[in-house]
Amino acid sequence: MFSTAQSIYPVRAIREIEDQLIPSAKPSLMERAGRAAAEDAVRLILDRPAAILIACGPGNNGGDGFVMARQLAQAGREVVVAFAAAPERLPAEAAKAHADYLAAGGTIVSDLPAAPANGWALVVDALFGIGLARPVEGRYAGWINALNAQPAPRMALDVPSGLDADTGQPLGTTFRATHTTTFIALKPGLLTNDGPDYCGEISVQRLDIEAPAWVPVRGQAIRPALFRAHLRPRPRNTHKGIHGDAGILGGNTGMVGAALLAGRAALWLGTGRVYVGLLDEYGPSVDCSQPELMLRRAHALPERLSALAVGPGLGTQPAAEGLLAAALGRPVPLVLDADALNLIGTDSALQSALAAREAPSVLTPHPAEAARMLGCDTACVQADRLHAALEIARRHRALVVLKGCGSIVATPDERWFINGTGHPGMATAGMGDVLTGLVVGLLAQSWPAESALLAAVHLHGAAADRLAREGIGPVGLTASETIDAARGVFNGWLIEAQRDPRITPPQRPIR
Numbered sequence: 407m408f409s410t411a412q413s414i415y416p417v418r419a420i421r422e423i424e425d426q427l428i429p430s431a432k433p434s435l436m437e438r439a440g441r442a443a444a445e446d447a448v449r450l451i452l453d454r455p456a457a458i459l460i461a462c463g464p465g466n467n468g469g470d471g472f473v474m475a476r477q478l479a480q481a482g483r484e485v486v487v488a489f490a491a492a493p494e495r496l497p498a499e500a501a502k503a504h505a506d507y508l509a510a511g512g513t514i515v516s517d518l519p520a521a522p523a524n525g526w527a528l529v530v531d532a533l534f535g536i537g538l539a540r541p542v543e544g545r546y547a548g549w550i551n552a553l554n555a556q557p558a559p560r561m562a563l564d565v566p567s568g569l570d571a572d573t574g575q576p577l578g579t580t581f582r583a584t585h586t587t588t589f590i591a592l593k594p595g596l597l598t599n600d601g602p603d604y605c606g607e608i609s610v611q612r613l614d615i616e617a618p619a620w621v622p623v624r625g626q627a628i629r630p631a632l633f634r635a636h637l638r639p640r641p642r643n644t645h646k647g648i649h650g651d652a653g654i655l656g657g658n659t660g661m662v663g664a665a666l667l668a669g670r671a672a673l674w675l676g677t678g679r680v681y682v683g684l685l686d687e688y689g690p691s692v693d694c695s696q697p698e699l700m701l702r703r704a705h706a707l708p709e710r711l712s713a714l715a716v717g718p719g720l721g722t723q724p725a726a727e728g729l730l731a732a733a734l735g736r737p738v739p740l741v742l743d744a745d746a747l748n749l750i751g752t753d754s755a756l757q758s759a760l761a762a763r764e765a766p767s768v769l770t771p772h773p774a775e776a777a778r779m780l781g782c783d784t785a786c787v788q789a790d791r792l793h794a795a796l797e798i799a800r801r802h803r804a805l806v807v808l809k810g811c812g813s814i815v816a817t818p819d820e821r822w823f824i825n826g827t828g829h830p831g832m833a834t835a836g837m838g839d840v841l842t843g844l845v846v847g848l849l850a851q852s853w854p855a856e857s858a859l860l861a862a863v864h865l866h867g868a869a870a871d872r873l874a875r876e877g878i879g880p881v882g883l884t885a886s887e888t889i890d891a892a893r894g895v896f897n898g899w900l901i902e903a904q905r906d907p908r909i910t911p912p913q914r915p916i917r
């Protein structure tokens with residue numbers, strides 16, 4: 407479970423690595439890539455003896471396809487290679503791979519053939535990789551549509567053709583892979599936006615390259631390894647005062663539930679005391695199904711809090727704005743969500759107060775809230791989610807999670823993380839409030855802000871994944887249920903961390 411973290415590199419950085427390595431690499435990177443892809447393919451279709459179709463494009467991605475074809479043919483598999491470009495215009499390495507394939511007895515067809523009677527064992531997309539420069543149209547779009555229609559496993563080399571490897575945006579017709587073998591390192595576009603829908607299962611083939619030794623890492627996939635140091639057992643001699651006082655500010659008329667959900671999430675994640683300040687003047691004074699929560703009027707939250715979340719059901723009326731301004735002045739870790747973000751997006755005084763804070767600030771926008779903060783529309787945020795998250799983090803000197811498929815965590819010093827847990831069943835009312843509660847709960851328990859955010863984001867999705875495995879969701883999953891599951895997953899992590907000798911505290915000898 408605590409496997410090491412995995413680096414993510416944008417295309418520019420992958421190119422930098424390649425440029426440094428290509429001149430001296432032996433065997434060549436293309437040879438390594440094609441061989442690794444062939445090995446993945448063999449594993450994938452052990453039980454499918456039919457022929458393999460490999461569609462090769464006009465660049466080095468096509469070169470990977472030729473190497474793969476040669477390797478598979480040499481391993482005794484029947485291979486059909488489709489290649490429509492002019493061989494003399496291939497880049498040098500791909501031209502060599504093409505020649506080597508032909509020299510080994512391989513043959514090439516210039517149009518995509520019809521499937522044999524027993525179907526293909528596997529179809530392979532080696533059309534375009536990180537060199538995709540424009541939307542896929544015309545002949546290649548036709549090929550991709552035909553490949554997508556095959557009732558066989560579909561494997562993409564490096565990146566599904568048509569998918570922007572940096573943003574996860576499909577550019578024109580896009581290959582829909584069931585498996586993607588990607589080279590050197592993960593790319594952000596495989597993990598966020600539409601990327602996961604087009605990549606299927608991802609296999610990273612590092613090609614014996616230690617990428618961080620060549621280009622510093624700025625992006626990482628979120629894994630428990632990143633926050634394992636804080637998964638510590640509680641001392642037996644403890645009391646609730648040690649585990650923090652969290653405040654939730656929100657719950658305006660008609661939206662009391664949002665604040666209660668956040669409060670419950672903080673409570674169920676182990677916060678010592680949770681206070682919920684409601685703006686609804688007719689709001690309840692007790693949550694009968696969760697009487698442990700201490701409900702207050704919004705202005706009456708305690709002065710001494712370990713961490714505060716502002717936003718769930720807050721509304722945007724002047725009263726909410728005044729409370730937010732006061733909260734920004736509190737010297738405690740702050741989580742800002744929902745209407746707190748909408749208010750900040752349009753009010754320069756609030757923006758200044760946020761940027762001036764010394765205690766950590768965590769912002770949790772979904773794409774529409776991020777768009778309001780950036781003064782653009784949702785499509786522009788989704789067109790480059792990584793850039794949007796980094797820009798909000800930079801402007802507001804805050805940690806940011808841009809929610810959605812492949813949530814992105816960005817730091818003010820330009821590092822970033824992409825989360826892989828969770829599923830579409832989480833696109834439902836109240837889920838964001840639960841995340842806010844998980845973050846503020848860990849902050850209240852003295853977790854450092856970056857670790858708290860990474861852990862909460864990963865936990866939120868992992869809880870929903872656990873429920874889906876039990877048949878609770880994806881359809882019909884409710885936010886309340888994820889709170890219960892998050893507690894279970896988190897305690898599982900704690901148990902696992904104690905088993906792991908690297909972070910178990912030394913045992914006292916028994917005398």
Ligand SMILES: NC(=O)C1=CN([C@@H]2O[C@H](COP(=O)(O)OP(=O)(O)OC[C@H]3O[C@@H](n4cnc5c(N)ncnc54)[C@H](O)[C@@H]3O)[C@@H](O)[C@H]2O)[C@@H](O)CC1
Nearest residue numbers: 435436439465466467534535536537538539540541542564
């Ligand atoms: N450079 C290297 O030595 C290595 C490259 N590798 C592979 O090479 C890929 C990158 O190679 P390239 O930079 O040659 O790029 P690609 O092979 O991804 O594509 C570039 C080619 O496609 C054309 N093209 C781009 N978009 C198009 C579109 N929409 N419609 C029609 N034609 C389009 C370009 O004009 C160019 O000919 C990686 O993704 C990876 O698969 C790996 O073999 C590792 C080593």
Ligand SMILES: [K+]
Nearest residue numbers: 531534563565
């Ligand atoms: K490809």
